[in-house]
Amino acid sequence: MGLSTAFTRLFGVEHPIAPAPMGGSAGGALAAAVSRGGGLGLLGGAFGDRKWLARELAVLAAEGPGKPWGVGFLSWAIDVGAVEWALERGPTAVMLSFGDPRPFAERVRDAGSTLIIQVTDLEEARRAVDLGADVIVAQGTEAGGHGARRGRSTLPFVPAVVDLVAPVPVLAAGGIADGRGVAAALALGAAGALLGTRFQATTEALVDPATAKALIEARGEDTERNRVLDIARGSSWPEAYTARTLGHPFLDRWRDREHELAADPHEARRAYEDAVSRGAIPPLPLWAGEAADLIDDLPSAADLVGTLAMEAEHALARAGGHRPPRL
């Protein structure tokens, strides 16, 4: 039967589901698998590393030819050249997250690509509409990885965004890792859901087996938002963004002392580098969302998209007192 929404109709995809374009891990294999499964595949363009993108675009072209696809960038981190370079590859959509999308929005639209803007508050949502966003992703603070320091929670945030930006379709992001969450997103008025952590734990995500295992074992209460790990590893993420991560020795040491750490990070950075080089800690934080409780397997992303959609349909039917479709 399928869940038809403004999002599925806009992209001509079967299911209202997209993976977060996670930098480094949402590569061509993941995007292709999501496309094969009936969702919209998105590449994690992040900082605009063209070498990485070129490699992953080749994978995508080999594994998922002829399907709609998109690429996500961090607005605060890229220059116009990165977007233009990507647009020359003909993406169906370009997604801009975190920071000021103004320098890039018009170019995306002029190139005929669908403009997706991720927002973390109502003011950003308003500006995204003004910039002509075709799709707005409303990200709640439950999300794994980076987000607004003072974030909104997905459940109350999504309907507020939906009301503000109508008729622009909204994707809900943050705290969604199973079909019930996708169903809830649709019930809130969203046209679909964008899932990050759940797609990290798939066979196609570019993460090492230890990361996938940690995500499967993690509980939501093991996650917390912090900037400690960005400071300790010398990341250039702006102060306005924290990241939801799993526990970490540096977090235990510096939790609630971020100002102190930021004021004099040098020794902590050396200690972090030392620990990485000794193999005592992984080079990157383990980004994970609060929906980690709901992740307990390592499926193919292609199968996952179909499972999520079927579960969502079932959840909506059950909740509404309709006869559920057969699972």
Added chain:
Amino acid sequence: MGLSTAFTRLFGVEHPIAPAPMGGSAGGALAAAVSRGGGLGLLGGAFGDRKWLARELAVLAAEGPGKPWGVGFLSWAIDVGAVEWALERGPTAVMLSFGDPRPFAERVRDAGSTLIIQVTDLEEARRAVDLGADVIVAQGTEAGGHGARRGRSTLPFVPAVVDLVAPVPVLAAGGIADGRGVAAALALGAAGALLGTRFQATTEALVDPATAKALIEARGEDTERNRVLDIARGSSWPEAYTARTLGHPFLDRWRDREHELAADPHEARRAYEDAVSRGAIPPLPLWAGEAADLIDDLPSAADLVGTLAMEAEHALARAGGHRPPRL
């Protein structure tokens, strides 16, 4: 048609909706109106003030006779006597929130009253099952008023609780203020929703007109969790709980300096009392949840219950691609 759930069947009510038993404001008129509207009315027993309860029970008996009703208490604040006193009045349900429910749970069950336990993390949920809870309320950090300092967000928390406590029915609380939120709660697997701030802004809540007006005007981003106002007003709420409130002059002054304030609260308390006596600030903080964006009217709670249920049914039908019921 109606949304039939384990909650509606357990209590024999029409709609899977209950108001949070808000101390001081969820009185007999509100409980009676909710009952008339087809939900489960709950009195805000809070600290167990018998004089207040006796008065509000009389109102409830006069305005809503013969319907199921319940009373909520703060587990950390009451003694067994308060629960026994309430049980003698024959409540359909007793709801225990925040703190250790063990001293009271067995008495509630022995009296034949339905035991509702509100939880803020999975460990509390596990313990609530062990205590024989008949209904578990999973409260997310979006909620207005008090909640766990390190709270979970409703969207990912509810399905995790549902999975953990099945087949015990779960109510979702926190961040829900319209029918879309109720629908999302059901899609997540909850058997209903418990709404606080939304019911504060009804004609039957015991709040002054200025509070109702402030809730209607408030936006979710105007709310923040803090303990500053509890410390400043000399409240006995334990350190483990913060409260989501609207902005406040004392909050601007002490935000992020809670430890400093708690270490030497005397001067701030005098200043708070002075400001209250001068009429510069209201005696109580303005508790409000993050779903405040969705509240823009002051209906009767009786009408509100029906509207929420109808909107929820509509949202589920729309999301699931079914023909929506007529609004």
